[in-house]
Amino acid sequence: MKKHLSQLTFFAAAFVLCLFGLMQCTQKAAQQTVKETEPTPLVTHAEGADTLRDESITENEVKPIKLKWLNSAGMHGLLDTLDLSDIVASHDWAELGFYGEDRYKIEFYFSKVTKDEKDPFLYHVVGKNRHKKVISEFKGTFRIDSLAQVTDPNLDTEEVGDMGVQRIYSANGKFTLAEDSLKKYSGRFTGKMQMDFGAYDKAPIELWYFSETPNKGSGIRYDGTWTSYKTGKSKPVIWSKDLFRFANDILEEFSIGERDVEINEKYRKLGWDNFWENEEWWAESKKVTM
Numbered sequence: 001m002k003k004h005l006s007q008l009t010f011f012a013a014a015f016v017l018c019l020f021g022l023m024q025c026t027q028k029a030a031q032q033t034v035k036e037t038e039p040t041p042l043v044t045h046a047e048g049a050d051t052l053r054d055e056s057i058t059e060n061e062v063k064p065i066k067l068k069w070l071n072s073a074g075m076h077g078l079l080d081t082l083d084l085s086d087i088v089a090s091h092d093w094a095e096l097g098f099y100g101e102d103r104y105k106i107e108f109y110f111s112k113v114t115k116d117e118k119d120p121f122l123y124h125v126v127g128k129n130r131h132k133k134v135i136s137e138f139k140g141t142f143r144i145d146s147l148a149q150v151t152d153p154n155l156d157t158e159e160v161g162d163m164g165v166q167r168i169y170s171a172n173g174k175f176t177l178a179e180d181s182l183k184k185y186s187g188r189f190t191g192k193m194q195m196d197f198g199a200y201d202k203a204p205i206e207l208w209y210f211s212e213t214p215n216k217g218s219g220i221r222y223d224g225t226w227t228s229y230k231t232g233k234s235k236p237v238i239w240s241k242d243l244f245r246f247a248n249d250i251l252e253e254f255s256i257g258e259r260d261v262e263i264n265e266k267y268r269k270l271g272w273d274n275f276w277e278n279e280e281w282w283a284e285s286k287k288v289t290m
Helices: 002-037 046-051 072-079 157-162 265-270
Strands: 066-069 095-099 104-115 122-131 134-151 165-179 187-200 220-228 234-240
Touching: 072 134, 095 220, 104 234, 122 165, 134 187
Parallel strands: none
Antiparallel strands: 066 134, 095 104, 095 234, 104 122, 122 134, 134 165, 165 187, 187 220, 220 234
């Protein structure tokens, strides 16, 4: 009898342990599901810019930045040794922008950026864009035409120094992105680009978002047109690494959030209703035919 009771006790304990283990697995699976459905945080720098401002400077006392343009030798001296590929390439998020007269949402993803082997001012890019669920592949280039060293009198010099920032630069250039010519609706993007980056003493170069530069502190800004291969007609386009640094200058009260980005309801019909869905639509790779 004691033997049978011992066996029953053993099986009961085993059953409880199995049940507990199953509950833990179910709970972990549920947590993982919740985690995967949560939106990936979007990095914006509107508030970050203020964190580096000298606290003694009020909003009304902010001074304009100074740009010291480099000559050809100075540009070569810097760009010969730097590779900007990584800061131009897209990573976790596609870059957002406005397309057409109605300013409908458009997205760009630069999957590969390569510095030209012979020309340090020239970069080759490959990627995709998406507009109204239509995904188009492109190849192209951008070339840096001018480069300036930035002096921002509004920054907290001690804090910037602690970050290890040696110099801040602002570059201007031109871009050309050619879509697949065999597609029904395809064309070419051309225009101007502006890029700000910081050179650090013990770290790679990084995009700079903390000064009111000509591109409004948006990291990299592309401003141009798309021209149809078939009709020759053009439409305006503008996009950026951080669109929210200047979006309200284009569409009034486009972003109405303070700490969290919130798109004004009246603009959500322009493709912004699914803003927080990071679909990674660019993930599948296909060959581009020109």
